[in-house]
Amino acid sequence: MEMKDNMKKKLKLKVSAIKDGTVIDHIPAKNLFKVISILGLDKIENQITFGTNLDSAKLGAKAIIKVSDKFFEDNEINKIALIAPHAKLNIIKDYEVAEKKIVEIPERIKGIAKCFNPxxxxxxxxxxxxFKVIKTDPIALKCRYCEKITAEDQIKML
Incomplete structure (x- = not known):
């Protein structure tokens, strides 16, 4: 038993702290790369550290993203609510958590999701x-143009 506990301790992920920036936590592991894409993190030059399939009592498996020297606007953060509705943000300043934010699903979703109606x-x-968000758990979006409802499992990002 003791040997097993020691193995678990050795396997824990060790990631260095960031001086200033944003940590996005409680992302469903399967949605990590969608969050990276939605926030445009694949196109910036800041240092980015991410981990996936980390143990989470709430999600089973979660992902985390640390972005140095980047602070997101509320409208950017709320984009991830579509695919990571329970995500939490920690704003880091001088190695300390200066502020905590929770993502919120906006009333309207513009230019980030595709209408499922061919x-x-x-x-x-x-x-x-x-889209107008007509339901939040699970998420359902009503298209402004064709008025069809896109269910959470049908949401595709642009």
């Missing part, structure tokens, strides 16, 4: 998608 005009012409 006949929708947004899938055939250059038109920015726009």
């Amino acid at each position: 006949k929708c005009i947004t899938n055939h012409e250059v038109i920015t998608t726009c």
Whole structure:
């Protein structure tokens, strides 16, 4: 038993602290790369550390992202609510948590999700998608153009 506990301790992920930036925690492990894409983290030059399939009592397996020298606007953060509705943000300043934020699902989703209706005009012409959030648990989005409902399991990011 003691040997097993020692093995677990050795296997724990050790990630260095960041001086200033943002830590996004409680991301469902399967959605890590969607969050990276939505926030455009794949296109910035800041130092980014991420881990996935980490133990979580709440999610089973979670992911975490640490971004040095980057502070997100509320509208950027709320984009991830579609795919990580329980995500938590820690704003780090001088190695300390200066502020905690919880993502919130906005009333309208514009230009980040695709309408699931293959006949929708947004899938055939250059038109920015726009949805009204009509339900939050599970998430359901109503298209502004075709009025079809996109369920959470049908949401595809642009």
